[in-house]
Amino acid sequence: MSGTTNMVVSVRGLTKAYGATSVLKGVDFSVARGEIHALLGGNGAGKSTMIRIITGSASKGDGEVAFFGPDGAQRSEAEGRARVAVVHQELALLPHLTVAENITLPHLRTGFATVNRKAAARKAFEALAMIDAEFAARSLHRLVENLSLHEGQMVEIARALSSGAELLLLDEPTANLTSGETVRLFAVLRRLANDAGLSVVFVSHRMKEIRQIANVCTIIRDGRTVVDRMGLSELSDGAIIEKMGQLAISNSAPGPDASHKRVHGEPLSIREAGTDIELSPGTILGVAGAPAGPSSLISALVGAAEAKRWTVSRAGWPNSFRTPRKAAAAGAGFVTGDRAHKGILHSLPIIDNVLASRRVVRGTAVISGAESRECVDLLHALSVKAASIWDLPATLSGGTQQKLLLARWLGLPSSLLVLEEPTRGVDIRTKKEIYQLIRQMASTGTIIVWWSTENVELLEVCDQIVAFDTEGNTAGVIERGEMSEDRLAELTGMAT
Amino acid sequence: MMRTSTQEATPVQPPTPPIKNRESLLSAYRTEIAIAIAMVILALAVGSQVPQALSWGNFSNITHAGAPLIIMSLGVLLVVITGGIDLSVGSVFSLTGMVTAQAMAVGFGGVTASLFGLGVGLVFGSINGFLVTVAGLAPFVVTLITFAVAGSLAFIVTNGRSMPIPDPDYWLLNAGSIVPGVPNYILFCIALLIGIEIFLKKVVAGRWFYAVGSSAAAAYLLGIPVKRIKFFAYVASSLLASFSGLLTISYILNAESTAGASLMLQAIAAVVIGGASLLGGTGTAVGAVLGALMITVIQNGVNLIGINSFWQGSVTGLAILIAVLIDRFGKARRGAG
Numbered sequence: 127m128s129g130t131t132n133m134v135v136s137v138r139g140l141t142k143a144y145g146a147t148s149v150l151k152g153v154d155f156s157v158a159r160g161e162i163h164a165l166l167g168g169n170g171a172g173k174s175t176m177i178r179i180i181t182g183s184a185s186k187g188d189g190e191v192a193f194f195g196p197d198g199a200q201r202s203e204a205e206g207r208a209r210v211a212v213v214h215q216e217l218a219l220l221p222h223l224t225v226a227e228n229i230t231l232p233h234l235r236t237g238f239a240t241v242n243r244k245a246a247a248r249k250a251f252e253a254l255a256m257i258d259a260e261f262a263a264r265s266l267h268r269l270v271e272n273l274s275l276h277e278g279q280m281v282e283i284a285r286a287l288s289s290g291a292e293l294l295l296l297d298e299p300t301a302n303l304t305s306g307e308t309v310r311l312f313a314v315l316r317r318l319a320n321d322a323g324l325s326v327v328f329v330s331h332r333m334k335e336i337r338q339i340a341n342v343c344t345i346i347r348d349g350r351t352v353v354d355r356m357g358l359s360e361l362s363d364g365a366i367i368e369k370m371g372q373l374a375i376s377n378s379a380p381g382p383d384a385s386h387k388r389v390h391g392e393p394l395s396i397r398e399a400g401t402d403i404e405l406s407p408g409t410i411l412g413v414a415g416a417p418a419g420p421s422s423l424i425s426a427l428v429g430a431a432e433a434k435r436w437t438v439s440r441a442g443w444p445n446s447f448r449t450p451r452k453a454a455a456a457g458a459g460f461v462t463g464d465r466a467h468k469g470i471l472h473s474l475p476i477i478d479n480v481l482a483s484r485r486v487v488r489g490t491a492v493i494s495g496a497e498s499r500e501c502v503d504l505l506h507a508l509s510v511k512a513a514s515i516w517d518l519p520a521t522l523s524g525g526t527q528q529k530l531l532l533a534r535w536l537g538l539p540s541s542l543l544v545l546e547e548p549t550r551g552v553d554i555r556t557k558k559e560i561y562q563l564i565r566q567m568a569s570t571g572t573i574i575v576w577w578s579t580e581n582v583e584l585l586e587v588c589d590q591i592v593a594f595d596t597e598g599n600t601a602g603v604i605e606r607g608e609m610s611e612d613r614l615a616e617l618t619g620m621a622t
Numbered sequence: 623m624m625r626t627s628t629q630e631a632t633p634v635q636p637p638t639p640p641i642k643n644r645e646s647l648l649s650a651y652r653t654e655i656a657i658a659i660a661m662v663i664l665a666l667a668v669g670s671q672v673p674q675a676l677s678w679g680n681f682s683n684i685t686h687a688g689a690p691l692i693i694m695s696l697g698v699l700l701v702v703i704t705g706g707i708d709l710s711v712g713s714v715f716s717l718t719g720m721v722t723a724q725a726m727a728v729g730f731g732g733v734t735a736s737l738f739g740l741g742v743g744l745v746f747g748s749i750n751g752f753l754v755t756v757a758g759l760a761p762f763v764v765t766l767i768t769f770a771v772a773g774s775l776a777f778i779v780t781n782g783r784s785m786p787i788p789d790p791d792y793w794l795l796n797a798g799s800i801v802p803g804v805p806n807y808i809l810f811c812i813a814l815l816i817g818i819e820i821f822l823k824k825v826v827a828g829r830w831f832y833a834v835g836s837s838a839a840a841a842y843l844l845g846i847p848v849k850r851i852k853f854f855a856y857v858a859s860s861l862l863a864s865f866s867g868l869l870t871i872s873y874i875l876n877a878e879s880t881a882g883a884s885l886m887l888q889a890i891a892a893v894v895i896g897g898a899s900l901l902g903g904t905g906t907a908v909g910a911v912l913g914a915l916m917i918t919v920i921q922n923g924v925n926l927i928g929i930n931s932f933w934q935g936s937v938t939g940l941a942i943l944i945a946v947l948i949d950r951f952g953k954a955r956r957g958a959g
Contacts, residue, residue, distance in 0.1 A: 428843075454845035468843055471836040473903030475645075478829050485826045486845040493824045498643040505641055514642035516649070534844075 132159050133194050134293045134325045135180060135206065140189035141349075142175055144521060147513055149175045150187070151349035157293060159196065160323040162315060164330070164340035164358065168370050168553035169525025170511065172349045173329055177295050182207045196292075196323070211291035213282045213299050221271035226250035228270055229285045253288035254281070256314050258307065274417050283311065287318070294318075295327045298551055300335060312339050331553050332580070333363050345369045367554060391571050392441040394542060396423070401600045403592060405573045407541070410564060412588030413577040415601070415618040419594025420546075420577040427544050427575060428460040429453045440541070454486050459535040463546030463577070469531050470519045476530065477501045477515040483534035504533045509559065525552035532563060543567060545576045549583060561587050581614045593617035653897035656948050657912045661919055668923035675926050686873070688918030689796075689807040690715075690866040692911050694885055695892040696818050697862030699910040700855045702893050703822070705835035705902025706754060706761035708856065710746060711863035711889055713772035715882030718742045718867035720776050723785035723877035732792045736868055743857075743864025746772055750860065751853035769886070776879040787875040796872040807869060811911070814862070819907040831855065835902025888917055891938060895945040916941060 133156050142150040150172045157163050167173050178184035180191060182203070193206020201209075219228050229250035247266060254262035257280050270278060279299065286294055294315075300308045316339075318324040328340055336343070337358060345353035345366065352369050353361070361369075391407035405411055413420045426436035429447030438446060447453040450460060462468045471479050480501050484490070490497075501515050508529045512522060519527050528548065535543055545564070549557045564587060568574050578584050584591050588606075593614060595601040601617040648655070669676035694711050701708040722739035726732065746768050753764040779785075796807050822828040833841040834851050842848050863882075871877045890900075896913030898905025920937050 449845070450843050451845035451847060460843060462840075462843055467837065468839045471833050471840055471903075473836040473899070474829070474832050478833070482833065482844050482846075485829070490826045493826060493829070502641050502643045510641075512641050514645070516642070516645040 132198065133157065134159055135210070136190075136192045136194070137176065137180065138190045138192075140176060140179065140191065141187035142172075142179060142184070143187055145513075147521065149349055150179075150189075152189070152351075153346060153349065154351040154354050155344050155346075156355060157325045157327055158342075159292075159325055160319050161342055162319050162326045162328060162340045163355075164328050164336045164343040165346070166329075166336070166343055166353075166366060166370060167346035169556055170523035171346045171370070171553075173346055174297070174523065176346070177212065177297065177327075177329075180207075181210055181212055181295070209290075209292040210295065211286035211289045211293070212295040212297070213279070213286050214297055219270045219278055219281060219285075222269065224267050224269055225254070225273070225281050226266045228281055229253055229288050232285065232289065249288060250284070253284040256287055257284055257310055280307065287314070291324070293325045293327065295329075297329045298331070299328075300330065300332070308335070315339065331551075331557070333366070333554075347371045370553070370555075391541065394438070394440040394573050396427075397437045397439075398435050398600065401592070401603065403590070403603060405575075405590075407571040407573060408568045409590060410568050410574040410576060410588045412584035412591035413575060413594070414579075414581055414584055414591055414614055415594030416579070416596045416598075418596075418598030419600065422598065423592075424460075424544055424546060424575070424577060427453075427542065428458060451486070454483065457487070457540040458542040458544070459483060459538065459540045460544045461531050461535065461546060461548055463548075463550065465524070465528060465531060465551075470527050472519060474518075475516045476505075476512060476519060476522075479519055479530050480504055480515075480533045484538060487538055487540075504536060507536065508533055508563075525556050528552050529556065529560075532560065536563060536567070539570075540567075540572050542573045542575065545574065547578055548576070549578065549580065557583065581611060581618065585609050585611060585614065651906070651908060653949055654906060654908045654912055657895065657897070657909065657916060657945060660944070660948075661912065661916050664916070664923065665919055668919075668926060672926040675923065680922070680926075684915070684918050684922050685808060685811075686805075687922070688915055689811050690870045690873075691885060691888055691892060691918060692811050692914040693814060693866040693869065694863050694889045695896075695910045695914040696814055696907055697859035697866075698889045699893045699896070699898060699905050699907060700818070700831065701761070701859045702890075702898050702900060703831045703835045703902060703905050704852050704855045705838065706852065706855065707765060707890070707900065708750065708859045708863075709762065709765040709886055710750060710768035710772055711859060712882035712884070712886030713769045713776060714743055714746050714860050714863040715867040715870070715885055716776040716879055717746075717772045717779070718864040719871040719877035719881055720779040720785060720879060722868060723787055723871060724779050726788050726792070727785065732789055732795070736795070739868050740861060740864050742772075743860040743862075747857035747860030748853075751856035754856060755849040755852050773883075780879070782879055784879070785877040787871055787877065790875065792872050793875055794872075796869050807873070810865075810869065815907050815911050822907060827851070832903055835904075837903075888938070889914070891942050892917055895942055897945070897949055913945070916945075 136156040138154055140150050140153040140155075141148070153172060153176055155165070155176060165173055165177075175184060179186045191203070193201040193203065193209070195201050220231075223231065226247045227250075230246040251262050251266055254266065261277070261280065265273070265277065270281065273281065283296070283299060286296075300311065315324075315326050319326055328336070330336055340358055342355055343353065343358050343361070343366070344351060344355060347370055393407070394405045396403045396405070403411065413423060422435050426438055426446065429449050429452055443456055444452070447456070447458065453460065471482070477498060481497055484500075498515060505512060505515070510522070510526055510529050510533075512526075519530060522530070528551065532548060548564075549560050552560065561583065564574055564576065576584070576588065588609075590606065591604045591609065591614065593601045593604065595618065604613060604617075665675065674680060694715065698708050698711060718739040721742050722735045725735035725738045730738070750761075750764055750768055753759045753767075754761050794806075796805075798806050799809075800806055801809055822831065830841065830846045830851050833844070833846055834848050838848050866885075867882065870881060892913035893905060893910050894900065894913070895916055896905065896909025896911070898909065917938055920941060921934055924931060924934050924937060
């Protein structure tokens with residue numbers, strides 16, 4: 127094994143197939159001790175599958191996965207895996223336990239001895255304080271079910287840190303963090319990599335972030351390694367995008383199209399004390415900021431929860447929707463940001479997932495053969511690769527599952543569409559496709575309200591942006607002409 | 623050590639294979655086919671010991687004895703698909719029999735008495751549905767309560783005595799032939815099987831049963847009437863349990879307070895053997911019927927071979943284990959595990 131002396135893990139010629147679908151076709155990947163390594167690739171390229179094989183949560187086909195100790199000696203698979211910790215894209219915490227318990231429980235090795243709660247709490251505090259001492263002091267004994275999505279993610283990272291892992295795999299860890307939190311996280315990761323020799327594998331679709339944190343990258347495309355351990359300084363952004371096979375579409379990024387302004391229809395007005403937003407048909411309203419503020423607005427718009435803060439009015443609509451069903455019937459669509467728990471119907475085939483909203487809105491009673499053709503057409507329109515519309519969504523990558531959620535409202539006549547982080551966890555090509563879809567839906571007169579934690583994409587696509595600060599208060603409304611990255615970052619406290 | 627792979631990124635996209643839009647029956651019913659095969663093997667194994675097990679007469683015995691369980695299992699299936707459970711079906715079954723027999727004893731005709739019986743199902747199904755959806759209580763707890771209440775009422779109706787059916791023509795409900803040549807108990811099973819299977823596969827409301835069981839939160843956000851669907855599932859389950867009770871008293875022309883005691887667990891077992899998950903979101907009517915038949919074949923086989931009938935439960939348990947294992951590994955292979 128030449129060339130693997132200071133490696134933590136080395137993967138050679140790895141293959142994996144699910145039934146007839148071949149996901150990995152020969153992947154090479156190795157991580158050196160103490161490096162921060164960016165793992166890049168489009169949706170469905172095989173990144174998640176490879177990570178699952180490394181951690182042992184999926185079996186491998188052919189190929190070799192080898193783990194090595196600090197002295198360069200090969201370790202057993204079990205020992206190697208024990209030194210690997212993963213922070214998942216979807217939260218994997220126990221909701222009914224406290225933050226401290228969640229961080230320390232997986233690592234307690236006391237057998238039947240009693241748990242030393244004080245020592246455990248101290249250990250949890252130390253790990254969490256590495257990210258945010260103030261948050262650690264305030265939240266150590268809160269139940270995880272009461273945490274917001276981004277707080278939960280911080281707990282997950284702390285849990286991985288506290289496990290004493292030598293290799294940390296982070297799957298889009300910053301998707302829900304504010305700029306301050308991201309900076310702190312990066313500082314922690316750098317410190318751990320330099321001082322303690324921790325190796326970090328970082329999966330992200332945010333190019334700017336990748337360059338800030340990583341020094342080496344591996345690019346996977348269609349189940350094969352196309353770039354194996356290359357310095358990031360040697361690759362331009364364009365070269366990376368090309369290697370990922372996403373060049374064709376990523377350059378075509380037209381600004382907002384002024385022509386859709388002329389669509390007729392009733393305007394929608396959104397008010398709270400001190401804020402008054404009037405949206406004419408075809409307007410794309412960006413909602414920026416950490417979750418607290420945007421989710422209160424979204425609940426008010428789609429009837430997902432009782433919201434007293436906002437007044438939403440539109441001619442022909444009631445003062446508020448009491449349930450999502452009433453909202454859907456009035457043509458107000460919603461794409462949730464909690465894809466895993468509130469979006470995808472995991473035990474139903476792709477066709478039922480894609481056509482769900484259509485059936486509700488149209489009041490379809492009986493399923494006809496035309497439906498399966500409609501489903502195939504929608505999948506083609508979104509360039510989704512699937513073997514059969516009767517497969518379960520689990521056979522698709524996370525980004526592709528996101529497309530299924532968007533497909534629900536694509537082409538349906540709707541007056542309002544509310545999107546919660548529709549581009550989280552999707553690759554650059556898919557992001558551009560989603561921007562295009564959003565513009566297309568707006569051009570038919572649909573008012574789009576789009577919450578994103580990526581300010582850049584809001585600036586690129588939206589006509590108007592309402593920004594919330596990290597406390598959830600409205601920080602300001604920015605019109606197209608006044609938009610800038612700095613202004614938005616200043617209002618929201620988020621800079622990705 | 624730093625190197626790019628020798629295989630350069632190719633600019634040409636491989637042609638995307640077409641997306642299949644038809645589901646073959648073979649793949650749609652792979653669990654059910656596996657159960658059917660297992661059942662045939664089991665029947666042949668019994669037949670190798672006791673030849674008359676494979677006779678037409680015994681086949682007729684199995685379907686006749688299994689009909690009430692089949693119908694009850696179809697009801698339980700509807701609840702299980704939505705992610706719930708119905709423990710009250712056995713008690714509703716018993717109470718229906720007692721109420722119907724008592725009604726006939728005090729002079730009501732067979733049809734009116736049967737409607738009283740079905741009323742038991744309607745009332746208890748509505749109570750289950752109301753407590754689960756409006757009061758928001760856990761299905762296990764709610765149906766445990768109605769299981770206990772209906773079970774005790776079944777004794778109260780006649781003070782615990784068994785009750786003969788005074789009208790011998792009532793026998794025709796079970797064994798008569800609305801369609802010439804097909805005994806009613808088979809007709810009811812087949813009609814309900816086909817009706818429920820089509821409802822679940824082809825009617826949008828049926829697909830919503832699965833959506834509710836898969837994720838009630840996702841279904842609610844989609845605008846699916848989650849509560850209405852759950853309510854309907856409990857009412858349907860109790861009504862089918864009642865109907866199954868009527869069929870049984872018509873078969874033996876006698877009603878007993880404890881008649882349904884063992885049926886509740888058998889019905890849940892049938893649904894699980896048939897490939898449904900108690901977590902909700904999966905299961906088919908074909909599977910539930912095959913599961914119920916499987917349990918009946920086991921009971922019949924144990925009787926014919928002459929094994930002590932106390933072993934029935936153990937054999938049924940083994941069948942559930944095998945069915946669940948087959949399902950588990952089938953799913954893992956398809957990448958859904």
